[in-house]
Amino acid sequence: MPDKKILVLSDLHCGSLVGLTPIPWQMDKMAFAQGPLWAWYEKTVKAIGPVDVCVVNGDAVDGEGKAENIGQITTDIEEQADIAAECVRKVKYGKLYFTYGTPFHTVGSLNYEHLCAKALKAPISDTLYLDVNGVKFSFRHVTGASGTPYTQGTQAYKEAVRDLVQAVDNEDEPADIIVRSHVHNYFRAESPERMAITTPCLQIPISVFGRKCRAWRYHVGMVLFTVSEKGSVNVEPFIMPMKIVLKREYVKI
Numbered sequence: 001m002p003d004k005k006i007l008v009l010s011d012l013h014c015g016s017l018v019g020l021t022p023i024p025w026q027m028d029k030m031a032f033a034q035g036p037l038w039a040w041y042e043k044t045v046k047a048i049g050p051v052d053v054c055v056v057n058g059d060a061v062d063g064e065g066k067a068e069n070i071g072q073i074t075t076d077i078e079e080q081a082d083i084a085a086e087c088v089r090k091v092k093y094g095k096l097y098f099t100y101g102t103p104f105h106t107v108g109s110l111n112y113e114h115l116c117a118k119a120l121k122a123p124i125s126d127t128l129y130l131d132v133n134g135v136k137f138s139f140r141h142v143t144g145a146s147g148t149p150y151t152q153g154t155q156a157y158k159e160a161v162r163d164l165v166q167a168v169d170n171e172d173e174p175a176d177i178i179v180r181s182h183v184h185n186y187f188r189a190e191s192p193e194r195m196a197i198t199t200p201c202l203q204i205p206i207s208v209f210g211r212k213c214r215a216w217r218y219h220v221g222m223v224l225f226t227v228s229e230k231g232s233v234n235v236e237p238f239i240m241p242m243k244i245v246l247k248r249e250y251v252k253i
Contacts, residue, residue: 004132006225007048010057010141010181011201012087013105015080017071018204019062022086025073033204037220040240041202045091048224048238054093055128057181057199058101058141060084060116064108071208077108081115087202088120098124101141102182129175132227136175138163143180143198147216156180156189160196177225177233185217186237199223200239 013019017027020041021034061080062072069075073083088096098117106112117124128139144155160178167174177195184201200219203209221239228234 002229004053004227005048005051006053006055006130006132006137006227007045007051007091007093008055008057008139008179008181008199008223008225009088009091009202010199010222011059011101011184011203012056012084013059013062013201013203013209014083014087015072015074015077016062016203016209017073018207018209019073020083020087020202021073022083024086025083027073030207033206037202037204037240041087042090044222044238044240050092050094051224052094053130053132054088054091054096055130055139055179056084056088056096056098056116056122057139057179058099058113059105059181059201060088060098060101061106061112063105063112066104068208077112078115081112081119084116085119088116096120096122097128097130097139098122099128099139099141100124100126132225133229134231135177135227135233136173137177137179137225138175139179141180142182145183149216152185152187152217153189155183156187156196156198157191158196160189160194164194179223184213184219186219186221186223186239187217188235195233195235197223197235200237204242204244206244 026034064075130137164174186200200221205213224236226234
């Protein structure tokens with residue numbers, strides 16, 4: 001069994017003004033954000049090269065705008081799925097899997113991400129379990145978040161404990177590596193028995209989305225796992241260098 005590579009993308013939010021946006025859908029007024037994000041994405045997946053597996057771990061599309069729709073390129077769900085499919089096609093993968101994202105963004109009269117998966121002829125599930133050279137992975141989108149700096153590890157490792165308890169209850173094998181997304185930041189919690197990771201996103205925290213985004217930790221990027229033939233695992237996060245400075249302008253009265 002040769003070394004195997006698994007690339008994890010998540011929270012693309014295609015259709016959002018500040019989600020991952022290929023050039024044909026980019027808008028002049030948002031070029032300052034959409035352009036650099038897309039350029040970094042293309043450059044990074046090209047540098048990573050071929051992978052054995054690509055996992056799109058939820059929120060591939062942004063949805064029709066249930067709370068508002070002025071922060072979107074389009075509210076046409078089929079077009080959002082086309083955008084997402086074009087993004088994923090940039091990755092050179094052997095196998096492709098999707099997991100379902102947040103229902104607020106991805107569910108209406110249908111499961112919107114079905115359109116993405118169907119376009120790319122890939123399976124989609126609530127939780128994806130993979131056995132890679134003997135290392136067992138659990139991929140699922142939603143997880144809890146924390147605004148407290150010293151409890152980030154608690155949120156990540158809580159998923160590992162949940163997976164362990166569920167496996168024991170079902171007389172099944174627990175996962176060695178638990179991968180969650182949703183919270184738009186990269187964090188890794190690890191013990192000798194198992195590892196829990198939250199993945200970065202592919203959406204810039206500005207515009208209408210940025211007004212309601214109050215996270216103190218925010219990472220844009222993707223994660224690459226390399227599993228050796230002997231079952232050792234290397235985790236490599238690719239994080240987009242990003243600094244958003246919002247100058248304070250105090251109004252004198």
